[in-house]
Amino acid sequence: MKVGKLDSYELQKIIDSNRGIKREDVRIRGGIGEDCSVIEFGDFECVVSTDPITGSENGIGKLAVHINCNDIASCGVEPLGILVTIMAPETSTLTDIKTVMEEISEECKKLNLEILGGHTEVTSAVNRMIVSCTAIGKGKKNSAVSTANAKPGDHIIVTKKLGMEGTFIAINDKFERVNKFLTEEEIEEAKGYIENISVVKEGRICGQAGVNSMHDITEGGVLGALWEVSSASKCGFEVNYDSMPISEVTRKICNEFCVDPLRFISSGSMLITCKDGQKLVDLLKKNSIEAAIIGNITKEKTIIIKDGKEEDVAPPDSDELFKIIN
Template sequence: MGSFAKRGPMSKLSPAELEQYVFSRTGDANENLLVGPREAEDAAAIETGAGTLVVSTDPVSLAVERIGRIGVAVASNDVAASGGVPEYVVSTVLLPEMDEDVLDTITRQLHATCKRLGLTIVGGHTESVAGLERPLLSLTCLGYTDRFVSTTTATPDDRVLLTKGAGIEATAVLASDFQEQIDADEATFERALSFFDELSVMAEAAVCTPVATAMHDPTEGGVLGGLVEIARASDVDLVLDGEPVPVRPTTREFCAAMDVDPLRVLGSGALLTTVPADEAAGTLDALEEEGIAATDIGHVGAVSGNAPAVVQNGQRRTEMVQDGMYALWE
């Protein structure tokens, strides 16, 4: 719940804005709330008689032709990346005007994606709203966990693992929304669009949850943004000293065509995990057994400067990352 910004041609609120207008205004305190709104924490944890309930919500307003597929993945990823098992979805669909074809497309995608991931839509709201420029989908996902995993508990000497690669979501969105600006053949576009099928991190989160000290799915701001958020939340340095951050050739091609950095663009589909050093090799092996590519990209260290940072090639990144995709819709 570290961001209340729209996923589309907008940006996240700054940490200062979140603290002033959001985190300090949370209504009545409740003793059953274990984890509430705070920077870089994308899900809440609530103690219930049935266990710890994990809740997350996220809006989507881009890649309209596939907005339902993106929305389900994004909302359920936040629950999974907190150690939860996503089960239920509440769906709000807002349309610029009532268009049965658009509504049919969105709800078909919601149904099919939830069915594929084993989720149940339990309610929501649908209407047309004057003033919208494009459909806006907001989904809330809920699920239970026996072990909530925060972004705040990465520990020095942990290893930093990344699944799949950087810019998975961005590649698919570029293929969907910017075909006229990218010079590529049909097969390459089809390959890029297939990345929409890889946006869920439920499988890798299930593998990593038992040993993870922290987990985070990079969304706005990409892999670099996700790393900065973990560093700030856990008050540590994340030092990229392992293999280079993996970027698929299609992602490099499309990002180069649109002059954006693949490490700083929409990153759903990847999972960042910190694990104790003696668990890293076993975790990578377990992911490989599930058919999930993963890379050890660095380690967690104590803060070595004035603020927590992502350290790469001797350069320290301490500030939040502005996603490079936003300017493309201006």
């Protein structure tokens, strides 16, 4: 099998036929494009999501916290705690594990999170450290935003720069190679991307603004996120390549490793759909969050306009990151 996410069609079949029972107190169920489940608790609801970090060795604790809290933020609510599972290879030291937990704790302090529990073990089943977290958020009843609520005519907005996570990982894991073609200033810029990896702030703002849908852009990049949103919402999209916010550093990394920046892991960017995109962009910029309109939700077609030509967008495959780290 290919490294990375399973084929969307095959994964959907596995999920749909293996859900246990359906409970009435589950308002939103996880699925393709829907990374969170929302559970009703009287006047409140609990939002839960889980994800591992498998594609990075450096900054793994930070990334593990943020990719999971970003899922919660994509529902428009704030995370309150996480559970942490660490699977360490036999080559690990106690210091390695301690360092990861210190990273996790430091990021939790920044986001006002409590570490609620978890599991840690050394095992021959992995050849490098794996960190998996489950994040939990709390909101008022019916407040959580669903990925599956994008509507034809919506503007599509992305925040910050695409490919930040992938660029950060490439800089750290392939430093000797990137040091040959990037300047010292560009390397420092890319290393700083880890400090902008959270979308909790924009998630909260967009939730309060009443957007139709949100999805944090992770494995599969912006095109993968667009496919998941459109599949979950049973609609299409039309986006413009020239409108995609990509930094020059990321472009250089992608050119060097023959990577498509639109299918490059992009934690730190949020994909949002709403009726009045410019109003939302102005609101985000007022709160010091860079944002750009990249296209519209459509009824059926899934296309990107590049060099004046329409190109069909295929379902997400393995993230382009694996071309770099494998």
